[in-house]
Every structure is written in structure tokens, then in C-alpha cells.
Amino acid sequence: MTFRFDKLGIVIAVVVAYAAFAAPFATFRANRIVPGQARSILESLPSALGALLLAIVIVGGIIALLKTPLVLRLAASVIALAALAILIGTAGGFLTPAGNTFARVSPASGFWLLIFAFTLLLADVLTRLNLSPSARVGALVVAALAVGALLVSGSWDSLSILKEYASRADSFWAEGSKHVTLALGSLAAAVVVGLPLGILCHRVEPLRAGVLNVLNIIQTIPSIALFGLLIAPLGWVAAHVPGAAGFGIRGIGTAPAFVALFLYSLLPVVANTVVGLAGVPRAANDAARGMGMTDRQRLFDVEFPLAFPVILTGIRIVLVQNIGLATIAALIGGGGFGVFVFQGVGQTAMDLVLLGAVPTVALAFAAAIILDAVIEMTSTKRRAQPA
Amino acid sequence: MIEIEGITKRYDETTVVDNVSLVIEPRTIAVIVGTSGSGKTTLLRMINRLVEPTSGVIKLDGADNRSVPDYQLRRSIGYAIQGHGLFPHRTVAQNIATVPLLLGWDKDRIKARVDELMTLYQLDPQAYGPRYPHELSGGQQQRVGVARALAAEPNVLLMDEPFGALDPIIRTKAQEDLLAIQKRFGTTIILVTHDMEEAVHMGDKIAVMDAGKVLQYAKPAEILARPANGFVETLVGSSERPFRLLSLGRVRDAVEPGGAEGEAIPGDASQRDALAELLWAGRPALPVKDGDGKLIGRITVEGLVKRARPA
Numbered sequence: 001m002t003f004r005f006d007k008l009g010i011v012i013a014v015v016v017a018y019a020a021f022a023a024p025f026a027t028f029r030a031n032r033i034v035p036g037q038a039r040s041i042l043e044s045l046p047s048a049l050g051a052l053l054l055a056i057v058i059v060g061g062i063i064a065l066l067k068t069p070l071v072l073r074l075a076a077s078v079i080a081l082a083a084l085a086i087l088i089g090t091a092g093g094f095l096t097p098a099g100n101t102f103a104r105v106s107p108a109s110g111f112w113l114l115i116f117a118f119t120l121l122l123a124d125v126l127t128r129l130n131l132s133p134s135a136r137v138g139a140l141v142v143a144a145l146a147v148g149a150l151l152v153s154g155s156w157d158s159l160s161i162l163k164e165y166a167s168r169a170d171s172f173w174a175e176g177s178k179h180v181t182l183a184l185g186s187l188a189a190a191v192v193v194g195l196p197l198g199i200l201c202h203r204v205e206p207l208r209a210g211v212l213n214v215l216n217i218i219q220t221i222p223s224i225a226l227f228g229l230l231i232a233p234l235g236w237v238a239a240h241v242p243g244a245a246g247f248g249i250r251g252i253g254t255a256p257a258f259v260a261l262f263l264y265s266l267l268p269v270v271a272n273t274v275v276g277l278a279g280v281p282r283a284a285n286d287a288a289r290g291m292g293m294t295d296r297q298r299l300f301d302v303e304f305p306l307a308f309p310v311i312l313t314g315i316r317i318v319l320v321q322n323i324g325l326a327t328i329a330a331l332i333g334g335g336g337f338g339v340f341v342f343q344g345v346g347q348t349a350m351d352l353v354l355l356g357a358v359p360t361v362a363l364a365f366a367a368a369i370i371l372d373a374v375i376e377m378t379s380t381k382r383r384a385q386p387a
Numbered sequence: 388m389i390e391i392e393g394i395t396k397r398y399d400e401t402t403v404v405d406n407v408s409l410v411i412e413p414r415t416i417a418v419i420v421g422t423s424g425s426g427k428t429t430l431l432r433m434i435n436r437l438v439e440p441t442s443g444v445i446k447l448d449g450a451d452n453r454s455v456p457d458y459q460l461r462r463s464i465g466y467a468i469q470g471h472g473l474f475p476h477r478t479v480a481q482n483i484a485t486v487p488l489l490l491g492w493d494k495d496r497i498k499a500r501v502d503e504l505m506t507l508y509q510l511d512p513q514a515y516g517p518r519y520p521h522e523l524s525g526g527q528q529q530r531v532g533v534a535r536a537l538a539a540e541p542n543v544l545l546m547d548e549p550f551g552a553l554d555p556i557i558r559t560k561a562q563e564d565l566l567a568i569q570k571r572f573g574t575t576i577i578l579v580t581h582d583m584e585e586a587v588h589m590g591d592k593i594a595v596m597d598a599g600k601v602l603q604y605a606k607p608a609e610i611l612a613r614p615a616n617g618f619v620e621t622l623v624g625s626s627e628r629p630f631r632l633l634s635l636g637r638v639r640d641a642v643e644p645g646g647a648e649g650e651a652i653p654g655d656a657s658q659r660d661a662l663a664e665l666l667w668a669g670r671p672a673l674p675v676k677d678g679d680g681k682l683i684g685r686i687t688v689e690g691l692v693k694r695a696r697p698a
Contacts, residue, residue, distance in 0.1 A: 281472070281475065283468060283469075283470045283471065283472035284472050284473070284474050284475065285472075286437075286468060286472055287466065287468060287471075287472030287473070287474075287532075287535075288472075288474070289437060289461070290435060290437055290461055290466035290468070290472075290545075291461060291462065291466055291485055291486050291489070291535075291536075292458045292459065292460070292461035292462030292463075292486060292489055293458065293485075293489065294458050297489070302474055305476045306474075306475065306476055
């Protein structure tokens with residue numbers, strides 16, 4: 001019997017080997033800000049469990065390395081991820097001395113690399129399985145439910161990031177909802193303004209280059225600079241427009257964050273609307289006119305439905321970008337998960353940084369998967385016809 | 388009846404259509420033939436006002452085509468283009484129903500009409516109605532495009548190189564289908580093409596255009612026999628001319644009394660096909676049969692050769 005190697009599997013196996021044997025699995029610290037001490041897999045877990053986890057990741061690595069059936073690769077990645085997720089919680093309990101509330105145990109580079117390697121394997125398998133859009137969303141829901149179950153069960157409570165959470169549970173959810181409101185609200189505003197603007201740019205050719213250039217320039221302004229630039233005008237509006245201040249408009253805070261995110265969102269929405277409309281087959285447009293559709297009917301019955309998948313792609317870019325960018329809003333008192341990131345940086349408490357960063361990444365990831373699925377669903381029936 | 392009177396279209400300094408006048412009789416097929424850039428498509432598009440003329444008038448059954456709003460005018464005129472222009476996001480049935488829907492027909496009437504047209508075009512409404520255009524073959528897409536143009540029972544059908552994207556075998560079939568449907572509905576058709584073969588085959592009259600002007604507007608036989616000038620002659624193609632002339636006549640019109648050996652040729656075949664048959668069989672004459680298979684005489688190479696030259 002000959003073995004054949006899987007190309008991506010070689011990378012995964014190398015990462016797994018390094019993470020399992022050379023990198024620390026968990027970090028133990030006497031309190032939340034002192035430097036930590038590295039612990040390997042075998043040191044982090046009761047001996048039987050440590051050996052079991054090591055065996056699971058090694059077998060998983062070998063399965064990834066060789067050309068193996070997809071079902072086997074799927075099982076290997078799911079089992080390895082589940083074992084890692086459950087046992088990192090066990091490691092937290094095992095490493096923390098009984099009754100010590102100051103000691104912190106957090107996942108270390110080895111753990112994250114193993115998660116990365118097996119997620120890569122899982123993503124590769126899911127791609128090769130060519131799942132339908134709804135099946136992909138289903139897989140996302142299953143993963144979210146599994147993580148949720150682990151969180152609720154309390155098996156991760158001994159980890160540092162959840163200890164940070166425990167002391168900030170109320171503000172976590174408040175900042176979380178602010179984060180989502182900022183990201184979604186600015187997206188909604190950008191769609192409301194950007195779609196008509198895109199249609200206008202498509203119809204009125206001379207406008208196109210100008211509008212897109214201005215939006216391009218806005219896109220290149222660093223976010224912190226944009227916040228700074230907005231302080232003066234928004235402060236003026238708050239002081240001079242009656243009711244504006246009562247509406248929450250101020251030089252700093254949520255208003256400039258919202259405006260900045262909105263401005264950043266405009267380019268992808270407008271540009272994709274223009275590209276989408278330009279991509280409508282000429283013959284379809286000509287036929288629509290020739291058969292007696294009015295401009296309005298042509299826009300809503302032909303151009304818009306055909307451009308929709310491309311426009312949706314723009315909205316997906318904006319949503320993922322906004323979820324990430326909204327983190328910066330905390331700098332000017334705009335709230336959101338960024339609050340924890342900047343507090344954590346200020347206190348050199350990496351666990352607190354993670355408390356802000358991990359949900360942000362998870363949100364962006366979920367938004368990307370869901371919108372990709374929606375895009376695919378809307379465009380399957382409209383596949384471009386052979387020219 | 389379509390009356391085109393002194394139509395001119397200028398873009399800045401370029402004159403695309405230059406003072407063209409044509410009368411197209413009802414229930415006939417007029418073919419506008421010319422090279423690319425001759426202005427034939429622009430002329431066609433001025434009939435349903437996709438292009439507005441710089442000067443001149445176009446009358447449909449006596450009424451100026453500017454007497455109603457452009458979108459209303461277009462709903463009353465069928466329009467089929469090269470590459471069919473089907474809406475990729477709509478099913479075949481929805482595509483065909485486009486104009487009836489715009490005109491506000493009721494559901495049952497639309498469905499009845501869509502089914503009628505699909506059946507006419509040998510597309511099973513049950514099987515093909517719910518499909519999307521990309522799921523059809525090129526020939527089927529083209530048929531749906533023409534069916535869509537005919538959906539609202541227009542008196543006039545404009546066609547811009549409707550068969551341009553089809554392979555030769557499917558193209559011949561599409562041309563036959565169109566001729567049959569034109570007979571059935573009595574639609575007045577104006578067809579734009581660059582293919583003289585197609586023009587001779589389809590047209591009751593042919594308008595030859597070059598550089599925005601109509602050089603000759605006459606019956607196919609006239610164009611072949613007496614081209615108005617050198618350009619028309621080139622377009623007709625001197626090496627093809629006798630065969631094209633023969634293709635206009637039926638075998639039954641060239642039958643001579645007497646019998647002959649060999650396999651009988653049907654009376655409604657074209658004289659061109661009969662000549663090919665004779666040459667291939669290596670015989671000076673072949674018998675001719677009518678629709679019932681009864682022999683009605685013979686056709687000879689000698690007789691056909693005489694007919695291959697204008698009288």
C-alpha cells in the first residue's frame with residue numbers, strides 16, 4: 001500500500017506537530033498581569049486526558065497529511081476541535097490551585113495553532129463537500145450551538161477570558177449590542193443612501209468618476225483621523241441645530257463613530273451597485289426597452305434583480321468591514337467591543353483584549369458565512385448565460 | 388402598412404441614415420440587408436422609436452408613430468434581437484409573458500397565450516415553461532425570444548439579426564418556423580440581416596442599404612436579376628447569383644412533360660435543390676412527384692440552366 005500526501009495536509013501536519021510538541025498549550029499566571037509560565041499538553045491535563053488529547057491531535061494530523069476519504073477528514077477535524085474545546089476548560093480547572101481566585105489560566109499559542117490547523121482542515125473538507133448554502137448556515141448554527149452549550153455548561157469558567165467576562169457581564173452585553181447597532185445601523189444608512197447614489201452614477205455617466213473618486217479618498221483616510229475631522233463639524237451641529245444634541249449628536253461618542261462607519265461603507269455599496277448595473281446584459285436591457293418597459297419598470301424588473309447578487313456582495317464587504325472597524329469607535333467613546341480591547345491594552349491584560357476581540361471576530365465570521373450563503377441563493381437561478 | 392418617409396438620423400456630423408423612404412405592405416416580410424455600419428439597425432430602431440429620427444416621419448397604418456408615448460408604441464410592436472435578450476432571472480413562461488403583463492392582460496389570457504406560443508414553437512409548456520433561459524439550447528432560446536416578441540399579438544414584428552447567433556442547421560429551421568408563423572398570424576415583419584442568402588430566402592421585398600442610403604428596394608428576383616449598382620451586385624455575389632435565383636422558384640413551376648429514370652423529386656422543393664440533385668445523380672433529367680406521390684412530369688438540367696439566368 002502506498003501513501004500519498006495531501007498538499008494542504010502537509011501544512012496542517014507541520015503546524016500540528018509544532019503546536020503539539022514545541023509550543024505551550026496553556027499559560028499559567030499567578031495573577032492577571034504578571035508574565036505567565038508555559039505549560040505543555042501533558043503538563044496541563046491529568047495524565048490520562050493529556051495522553052488522550054495528544055493521541056487525538058497526532059492521529060488527526062496524520063489523517064490530514066495523507067490523502068484520506070473526506071468523511072474521515074471531517075470526523076478527524078470535528079473530533080479534534082471538540083476535544084480541544086472541552087479539554088482547554090479541563091486544563092483551566094486542573095492548573096488553577098484550589099481556592100485561588102487570582103491565578104489565571106489562558107490558552108497559549110499551541111492551543112490556538114491547533115484550533116487554527118483543524119479549523120483549516122474542517123474548512124477544506126466543507127469546501128470540498130460543496131455544501132449547499134443552507135447546509136453551510138446549518139453548520140454555522142451547529143457550531144454556534146456547540147460553543148454556546150460549552151459556555152452555558154460552565155466548563156470554560158476557569159479560563160481567564162471568562163473570568164474577565166464574569167466581572168463585566170453586564171457591560172459586555174451592553175457594549176455588544178452597541179457594537180452590533182453601530183455596525184448594522186451604519187450599514188443600513190449606507191444602503192439607503194448608497195443604492196440611489198449608485199443608480200444615479202450608473203444613469204448619469206459624468207457623475208460616476210467624480211463620486212467614486214471622492215468615496216475612494218474617504219476610504220483612504222485613517223479611521224482615527226476621520227474621527228478627529230468629524231469632531232468639529234458634529235460639535236458645531238450639536239451646538240447650533242436645535243434638537244441635535246438631544247438626539248445624541250456630539251463631537252465625540254456614538255455620532256462621529258456612526259458617521260465615520262457610514263462614510264467608509266459608502267464606497268463598497270456605491271461601487272458594487274454601479275458594477276452590478278453595468279454587468280446587466282446589454283441585450284436584456286435593449287429587449288426590455290424594445291418591448292415597452294418604462295425606465296422605472298426596467299430598473300426594478302430587469303436591472304435591479306440582475307445586479308442584486310453583486311450589490312449584495314458589496315453589502316457583505318461592508319458588514320464584515322464594519323463589524324471590525326466598529327472596534328475603533330471605543331477610542332472616541334462610541335462604545336462597542338473595542339472598549340474591552342482598549343481597556344485591556346491600557347492594563348496590559350491580554351485576556352481583556354481577547355474578551356473584546358474574540359466576539360468581534362466571531363461576529364464578522366458568522367456575518368460573512370450567512371451573507372455568502374444568501375448571495376449564492378439569490379444568484380443560482382440567475383447564473384450568467386453563455387455569451 | 389408601414390410608411391417610412393424621408394427619414395434621416397444624424398449623430399453630430401455623421402449621417403447614419405440618409406433620407407430613406409420605404410413602404411412596407413401589410414402581411415409581408417421586408418428584409419433590410421447591408422454591411423455593418425450601413426445604418427440598417429438604426430433604421431429598424433427608429434420604427435419603434437428606440438432611436439428618434441433627426442427628420443422625417445414613420446407612419447404605422449397611417450398614424451404617425453410619435454402620436455403615442457414611446458413605451459406604448461413599443462408594446463404594440465414585436466421586437467426580437469440577436470442573442471435573443473431573454474431575461475436571465477425570469478423563467479421561459481415569464482419571459483414570454485412580458486408584454487402581455489405590461490399591457491395588463493388577465494392571468495388566464497396570458498397563460499393561454501404563452502401555452503399557445505410554446506406549443507407552436509415545439510416547446511412543451513409543462514416541461515419548458517418553468518425553466519430558466521440558461522437551461523435551454525441556443526436554438527430554443529432563440530425560439531423563446533421570437534415567441535416573446537409575438538406574445539401580445541402585434542401586427543408588426545421588428546427583428547434585428549434574429550438568427551445571427553445560430554448554427555446553420557438550426558438557423559434554417561428557425562427561418563422555416565418564422566415563415567410558417569408569419570403565414571399563420573399575417574404579421575408584417577421587418578428583418579435586418581447582413582446575409583443575402585437569408586434575405587433572398589425570407590423577403591417578399593429586400594431593401595439594400597449602404598452608408599445610410601437605400602440603394603435598391605425590390606422583390607428578390609428583381610434584385611438578383613437587375614442589381615441597381617455595383618454595390619448591390621457585390622452583395623448579391625456573382626458566383627452565387629444563378630443559384631440564388633433558382634432558389635426562389637419551385638420545382639413544380641419548372642416541370643416539363645415526359646418521364647425520366649431515377650428517384651422522384653417533390654414538386655415543392657426549390658429549383659436549386661433540384662439542380663443539385665440532378666448534378667449529384669449525374670442524370671440529365673429526374674421525375675417529379677406531387678404531394679400525393681403522383682408523378683407529374685420531369686425536370687431537366689437544361690431547363691433549369693435556362694431559368695438560372697434572368698429572362
